[in-house]
Amino acid sequence: MKLEILNAMSEQEIIEALGTRKEKIEIARKLKELKLPHKKSEKYRYYDIESFLHKEITLPKSGFEAKEHKNALIIENAKVIAIPKQEGVEVTFKEFSDVASNHFDSLYYLSHLLNQKAIVIRISKDSNFEIKHIVSSNEFLSYRIVLFVDSNVKAKVYESFEYCGDNLDRLLYGIDAIIARDASLDFIKNQTLNFSVEPIATNYFKLDSNATCNFLTFDFTSKSGLNIFKAELKEHAHFDATHLIYGTNSAKIGTISEIEHTEKSAKSNQDARAILNEKARGIFDALIRVTKEGIYASAHQNSKAILLNSGAYMASKPQLEIYIDDLEASHGSTTGQLDKTQLFYLRSRGINEVEARKMLILAFANSAISKIEDETIFNRVQIDFEKAYYGDTKLDCIKTCHECEENILKG
Amino acid sequence: MSKILEIKNLKAKIGNKEILKGLNLDLEEGKVHAIMGPNGAGKSTLSKAIVGHFDVEVTDGEILYKGKNIVDWEPEERALEGIFLSFQHPVEIPGVNNAYFLRTAVNAKRKHEGKEELNAAEFLRKMRSLANELGLKPELLNRSLNEGFSGGEKKRNEVLQMMMLEPNLVILDEIDSGLDIDALRAVSEGINKMKDGKRSFLVITHYSRILDYIKPDYIHVLKDGKIVKTAGAELVKELEEKGYSEFEEK
Ligand SMILES: Nc1ncnc2c1ncn2[C@@H]1O[C@H](COP(=O)(O)OP(=O)(O)O)[C@@H](O)[C@H]1O
Ligand SMILES: [Mg+2]
Numbered sequence: 001m002k003l004e005i006l007n008a009m010s011e012q013e014i015i016e017a018l019g020t021r022k023e024k025i026e027i028a029r030k031l032k033e034l035k036l037p038h039k040k041s042e043k044y045r046y047y048d049i050e051s052f053l054h055k056e057i058t059l060p061k062s063g064f065e066a067k068e069h070k071n072a073l074i075i076e077n078a079k080v081i082a083i084p085k086q087e088g089v090e091v092t093f094k095e096f097s098d099v100a101s102n103h104f105d106s107l108y109y110l111s112h113l114l115n116q117k118a119i120v121i122r123i124s125k126d127s128n129f130e131i132k133h134i135v136s137s138n139e140f141l142s143y144r145i146v147l148f149v150d151s152n153v154k155a156k157v158y159e160s161f162e163y164c165g166d167n168l169d170r171l172l173y174g175i176d177a178i179i180a181r182d183a184s185l186d187f188i189k190n191q192t193l194n195f196s197v198e199p200i201a202t203n204y205f206k207l208d209s210n211a212t213c214n215f216l217t218f219d220f221t222s223k224s225g226l227n228i229f230k231a232e233l234k235e236h237a238h239f240d241a242t243h244l245i246y247g248t249n250s251a252k253i254g255t256i257s258e259i260e261h262t263e264k265s266a267k268s269n270q271d272a273r274a275i276l277n278e279k280a281r282g283i284f285d286a287l288i289r290v291t292k293e294g295i296y297a298s299a300h301q302n303s304k305a306i307l308l309n310s311g312a313y314m315a316s317k318p319q320l321e322i323y324i325d326d327l328e329a330s331h332g333s334t335t336g337q338l339d340k341t342q343l344f345y346l347r348s349r350g351i352n353e354v355e356a357r358k359m360l361i362l363a364f365a366n367s368a369i370s371k372i373e374d375e376t377i378f379n380r381v382q383i384d385f386e387k388a389y390y391g392d393t394k395l396d397c398i399k400t401c402h403e404c405e406e407n408i409l410k411g
Numbered sequence: 412m413s414k415i416l417e418i419k420n421l422k423a424k425i426g427n428k429e430i431l432k433g434l435n436l437d438l439e440e441g442k443v444h445a446i447m448g449p450n451g452a453g454k455s456t457l458s459k460a461i462v463g464h465f466d467v468e469v470t471d472g473e474i475l476y477k478g479k480n481i482v483d484w485e486p487e488e489r490a491l492e493g494i495f496l497s498f499q500h501p502v503e504i505p506g507v508n509n510a511y512f513l514r515t516a517v518n519a520k521r522k523h524e525g526k527e528e529l530n531a532a533e534f535l536r537k538m539r540s541l542a543n544e545l546g547l548k549p550e551l552l553n554r555s556l557n558e559g560f561s562g563g564e565k566k567r568n569e570v571l572q573m574m575m576l577e578p579n580l581v582i583l584d585e586i587d588s589g590l591d592i593d594a595l596r597a598v599s600e601g602i603n604k605m606k607d608g609k610r611s612f613l614v615i616t617h618y619s620r621i622l623d624y625i626k627p628d629y630i631h632v633l634k635d636g637k638i639v640k641t642a643g644a645e646l647v648k649e650l651e652e653k654g655y656s657e658f659e660e661k
Contacts (some may be wrong), residue, residue, distance in 0.1 A: 083534050107576075125533050129630050200510075339502075340465060341502045342504045344464060344465060344486060345498070345501070345502045345504065346504075346507075346512070347485070347486040347487045347490070348462050348463075348464075348487075348489075348490055348496060349487045349490055349495075349512075349516040349572060349576065350490035350491045350516050350519045350520045350523070350576070351487060351512075351515055351516055351519055352519070353485070353487065355515065355519075356487075359505070359507050359512070359515070360504070360506075362506070363504065363505065363506025363507045363555075364506060367505065368508050369507050
């Protein structure tokens with residue numbers, strides 16, 4: 001079937017068409033109310049969402065056949081094949097209907113309807129593990145993950161992707177992270193899928209009072225993909241989001257988000273950086289809303305893009321929607337080339353132009369990557385960035401990049 | 412006496428404005444030349460023209476460095492061949508580590524000269540000891556290049572780069588601006604230590620104080636885009652007394 005037919009259906013018909021449990025009627029209602037996006041939908045205007053939705057899909061089947069694994073939850077083609085063996089991390093596969101009631105994104109509701117069950121992870125002790133997505137199927141894949149971080153617990157999750165097929169269609173997945181009082185979640189996504197995969201993540205972060213969430217996304221790719229998320233902040237909650245994209249070819253990548261301060265004294269900070277080459281298009285459509293109840297808020301948002309090529313384009317739309325007076329807020333957006341004066345300074349010391357550009361681009365990327373506290377993950381992301389960045393400039397970087405040098409020598 | 416730099420009838424524009432209007436200047440190997448002149452005379456423009464800054468468009472004339480016209484050379488070629496400019500306003504580069512940058516530059520130059528790269532330990536030892544001589548706080552070596560440095564720290568960092576890169580022609584554009592007396596003394600000592608009878612210096616200033624510390628062999632007066640007078644060190648006194656208005660084009 002084609003997903004677009006859902007737009008014309010009633011809630012009951014949607015539920016029947018997707019073979020969903022009746023309890024999900026509220027979710028179907030939300031989907032019907034929001035409607036699936038099309039090319040004129042404001043938020044998806046710069047993304048080729050129609051090609052994502054208009055292709056035929058078979059209803060996805062998620063599953064659970066887990067064997068224990070030391071430190072990772074591994075999901076291969078929508079099936080959980082390993083779970084982390086850690087005290088205080090419990091993984092189950094079960095029905096889940098308690099979703100966000102006011103998410104802006106219809107794909108969020110769609111993915112909840114497509115999935116009868118969700119992978120539910122309850123974190124009751126300080127822990128640190130990886131969620132690894134392996135994709136090799138040539139079908140449309142969809143699944144949902146729910147993360148409960150209990151009160152006073154510090155959780156660190158590193159999300160990675162591995163592709164080992166040649167013909168993956170699309171991946172529509174997402175995480176509902178419910179972060180209890182005084183708990184904290186560090187969530188790092190590192191996505192460098194470079195084949196035919198098009199991952200769309202549609203997430204929801206709910207921060208109870210005094211909870212903290214650091215959400216970092218790294219997408220280095222020649223293909224398209226989106227980070228869609230909604231975050232809700234209660235009293236004294238603190239949400240910090242950092243996004244770095246490096247896009248080449250005709251990738252369309254970026255962030256569509258909404259962060260909402262629903263109670264007093266919450267803090268949010270969102271820093272988006274983009275490096276775009278060839279015909280890549282970066283997207284940053286991000287709203288921070290401070291409601292009437294959100295007094296004493298601190299809300300900051302910034303987007304910076306470097307275009308390495310005249311064909312590259314950044315669609316940046318940072319927005320603050322504020323219903324109170326007493327707050328500290330800022331937002332800004334810049335798009336441009338590398339700074340000529342900086343480039344000249346490096347060259348005037350004998351560093352050739354290719355190397356000087358490399359230093360400045362790495363510096364720009366590092367200002368996001370250096371927010372990763374864990375050294376191993378920091379190194380991994382940094383290496384992934386360099387790989388992505390040199391992947392398309394091999395010949396120029398032969399003198400400076402050992403990996404490329406070796407690859408070229410190998411033939 | 413052999414000349415390291417010969418500038419002949421140099422005309423240069425910034426934007427649409429002609430700043431250098433047929434400038435002639437010869438610099439001798441192993442000597443200290445000072446260029447003095449009022450604000451806006453074109454001193455920084457001249458230094459930028461020599462290093463190939465993108466702001467400056469050379470429209471006529473020649474810049475011969477060791478006998479070769481370098482007007483069309485890339486900035487990095489000029490640097491690798493031994494030209495160094497200490498900038499009047501060094502730029503801040505967040506995210507580029509100061510020591511890493513300097514090591515990259517030093518090794519690029521060594522490679523160009525057919526020498527082996529300095530290993531990390533040799534490099535660090537040399538850099539730290541020179542930074543210490545210049546009174547540059549060691550923690551600044553591990554910070555982002557010039558980011559948040561005070562005016563004086565930036566100038567010391569420029570001189571550190573000069574001392575590490577060991578150029579043949581050193582151009583110092585207003586090296587004393589932003590320096591207090593102690594800093595001026597430390598920086599001048601560093602510069603004087605680099606005099607070896609072969610290396611040439613072009614000290615650009617609109618204020619004679621620096622010339623008490625770095626003794627010039629020649630003084631040139633730059634006014635309205637041209638060198639209007641060349642004399643020995645005794646000219647400094649005269650300039651201090653009379654100012655620049657006395658000097659008109661010959
Ligand atoms: N980037 C620039 N854009 C436009 N005009 C400039 C620029 N830099 C310098 N100028 C102008 O060129 C002239 C010479 O400047 P400069 O060489 O900096 O003088 P000096 O160093 O002798 O004080 C001045 O009139 C100055 O205003
Ligand atoms: Mg000047």
